[in-house]
Amino acid sequence: MAERSEEVKLLGMWASPFSRRVEIALTLKGVPYEFSEQDIANKSPLLLQSNPVHKKIPVLLHSGKPISESLVILEYIDDTWQNNPILPQDPYDRATARFWGRFVDEQIYVTAMKVVGKVGEEKDAAVEATRDLLKLLEKELVGKKFLGGERLGFVDIVATLVAFWLMRTEEVVGVKVVPVEMFPEIHRWVKNLLDVDVIKKCIPPEDEHLNYIRARMDRLKLKSV
Template identity: 85%
Template sequence: MAERSEEVKLLGMWASPFSRRIEIALTIKGVPYEFSEQDITNKSALLLQLNPVHKMIPVLVHHGKPISESLVILEYIDDTWQNNPILPQDPYEKAMARFWAKFIDEQICVAAMKVVGKTGEEKDAAVEATRDLLKFLEKELVGKDFFGGKNLGFVDIVATLIAFWVMRTEEIVGVKVVPVEIFPEIHRWVKNLLANDVIKKCIPPEDEHLRYIKDRMVKLIIKPA
């Protein structure tokens, strides 16, 4: 039985890849929820109360109990609403899905962020480091529609960070971090994502999203003296 919307609340931010992950998972599961938009530059008392450790979004509140960290929340959602599973059922495949999800967040995301604000040789080195990591995902996609096979799953949800944040910002940062000639499988996978109704519903509108990212990058790069 689906939960009533007032029993599930998501504190998130419309342009955050980590927040959007949770929206994708809840939509796949068919779980109604209340969305609470948060200003990450002026954190609300509610956010600080519900996530006092990291003080960050997303936070999922279920029956009044808060859960933080997007990967933890995704697993909680999959355990709580067991229809349309997003994690593999096989223990080994589940472990590998967790491995790749951590790899994306802890290595690819970190490397890609270093491209922003760099110039010259430093930017070139950051791009190459990111590409070297992405090559592992490129191999994982050979012969598959999605990372888990035929259906959208846990790693795909996590990797939307690459498809709709890293790749969308290439024009803004002035370099093709994920060129199609090096990463044809990733580009094919992105096309599969864009054909998925849940993804189309849950990703940010591109023009508005790019304006927001560009504004954020300017603020990060040009700091007051």
């Protein structure tokens, strides 16, 4: 098992929630890996060769074999290194976890991105649409320490996108998309996440991250003009 761990390389980007979730999983499993920072604006030959279909990070290289798409990578990690399981063992619970993982990426993330660069009524509509989706996540957290139950799991790792990207972006866009009075369960969950050493180790430094978000949003605004 140790030999296999030494052959792990992650092509990622420090500020990407999709890249960071893979780091969380590898760290949780205790898998040593090499991190290769990628310039998204100037993609490396290794990235293009490893993910010729989407040409995106993250890509996990294990024994030279590439695995793309963060949700797929998380399942691969869980299947390959079976200590500290991420996904539930019960088939129904595993299917449910996969459902919520896709919900975060395909619904919450896609809708929340529409808040960026919008103004007036369009921005208000995007905020409300995002909140409607987050209400479903809020309901799912009632009575639970984590989305995975009493311990950190697959959905929690995926949903760090909400906790440390969407909620940090609020400071930049100037709108409280996830106000505590509307989403007390989500805010309680974020505090629980911050008590987990692996999470604290694997999320971007807040000040540096906020500077990056501001710069990225400025670029997006320029493109929309």
